[in-house]
Amino acid sequence: MDQDTAKKLFNKGGFFILLGVPEGTEFGIDLKSWNTGEKFRGVKMIPPGLHYIFYSAVNNGDTAPRAGLFYYFHSAQVIVKKWNALNECISTDVVSNEEIVGLKDNIKALDNFLGLYPYDIWERWKQLSSHISDNLVKKLIPLNGEVRSALExxxxxxxxxxxxxxxxxxxxxxxxxxxxxxxxxxxxxxxxxxKEGTNLRFSVFPVKSYPDGSSPSDITKHSLDSTYLFEQLISSYDVETDILGEMEFCYICFLVGHSFEAFEQWKKIYDNFLSIIELQVKEIPEEFLADIVSNNNFVYVKLRNLFRFIKGCEVDDKLKSKADRLRKNLSDLYQWDFSHLESDDEDDAPVVVEL
Structure with missing residues (x-):
């Protein structure tokens, strides 16, 4: 990184200052983690936007369950936290404004004690968190503000x-x-x-998958087609696209925060999504299929990417079976071949199975 770029980032990037953290503590931000050294006092030059800061106390070689906090950093914002040695965690006590101002005024003196934000993961992190708004985070995080891998x-x-x-x-x-x-x-x-205030506050799926007053045949229909349930869930959000944000939030809490509860919610949303896609794609009229092929093969390419993602994930057999069934049905219906899921070329045309 050249000096001019570094200077701009130093002036515009955020700072997360953590005082008193023991040497050897596992500490990370977004997709990267380290074990802290003796001089560690935090991270500098954090790009504005949403970030996930996480840690695990390490004692005599034993690593505690992971805990993390979401922060939305504004330009040049300085967040100051202290380590709670008794509970081996980031303290919830409010740092005085005088102390924060003092650290801001002497931020350059702390430069050698602050780790540089790992910019090699910034683009990946933005893609993983692009739909998560600050308001959505406030709605989903536990009341105590901390995501823990081990549920209290x-x-x-x-x-x-x-x-x-x-x-x-x-x-x-x-x-x-x-x-x-x-x-x-x-x-x-x-x-x-x-424990009160420690559990993640996910959106609640409707208890019934069908409208009140449905006939037995309608109940059967809605049990096979999750569209009604999905629409009810979407209507509970302030912004409809927040359902994408919750999926991303759950995935991050699982991937980085090691939260099993978040993974369960992610699977529930994904499972219903697959059910809807399966039914909708089956209803595509044949004349539209020609348009799909002539318009950069949008449906084929996106579905192939979806199947590739699920194939490479460690998800349960139920979700993989549903994806495999959808893939087989599409191959039977349109003679599309999804067997070469290792390809990354999005311009590939649908491979037609020879009958």
């Missing part, structure tokens, strides 16, 4: 657990409050619920 649980009565299930239909509550497989398990397993 606390004891509760069976009645409290039932109430949690009734009031919160998120994947976390369902997983913790679902009926046990047998009475013996009910007797020996403790009653647990997420």
């Amino acid at each position: 649980l606390e004891g509760c009565s069976n009645e409290e657990r039932k109430n949690a299930h009734t009031n919160d239909e998120s994947s976390t509550s369902k997983r913790l409050s679902r009926p046990s497989y047998n009475e013996f398990e009910d007797d020996i397993l403790p009653e647990l619920k997420p």
Whole structure:
């Protein structure tokens, strides 16, 4: 990086200052992490926009579960945090304005103690988080502001657990409050619920996949076609495209934050999306197919990219089976060959299967 570029980034980029963090702590931002050195005091030259800062305490070679925080950095913004040595985490205490101003005024003196934001991952990070707005983050993050890979649980009565299930239909509550497989398990397993303010606040899927007053045939139809359920979910957002933002948010919380709950929500959204795409593509009239092929093969290319992504992901068999079924149906219907999913050339024409 040349000096002029570095100077501009130093003046316009954000700063995350973390005081008192122990040497050897795992610390990261967006898609990269390090183990801190003795001089580490934070990160400088952070591009304006949304970022995810995460860490894991390390003690005698043991690494604690990962925790992270989303921040939306404005130009030249300075965020100051301190390490809580007792709880081995970033402190939630508010740093005084006087201390922040003092650090800002002497920011150049801290230069040698601040790590440079890893610009080699910036473009990838922007693509992964392009639909996540600051308002959406505030809606989805736990009330305590921190995403944790290990869900904090606390004891509760069976009645409290039932109430949690009734009031919160998120994947976390369902997983913790679902009926046990047998009475013996009910007797020996403790009653647990997420600690207040620590669970992710995902959008709630409608309890029913069909409208009120539906006939038996309509119920069957809506059970096969998730369009109604998906439309109900989208209507719960302030902005319809926030459903894409929530998918990205869940993926980041899983990929970087190691959150199983986020992965479960991502799968639910993706599963319904695949069901809708499968039904819609089947309804494309044959005369439109010619237009699809003549217009840079949009549907074929995007679906091939989707299948390639799912093939390379460590997702459960149910989601992969649904994608495989969609791929097979499209091959049977349009004689498209998706077998060469390793190709990255988006200008490839649909490969037609010879009958």
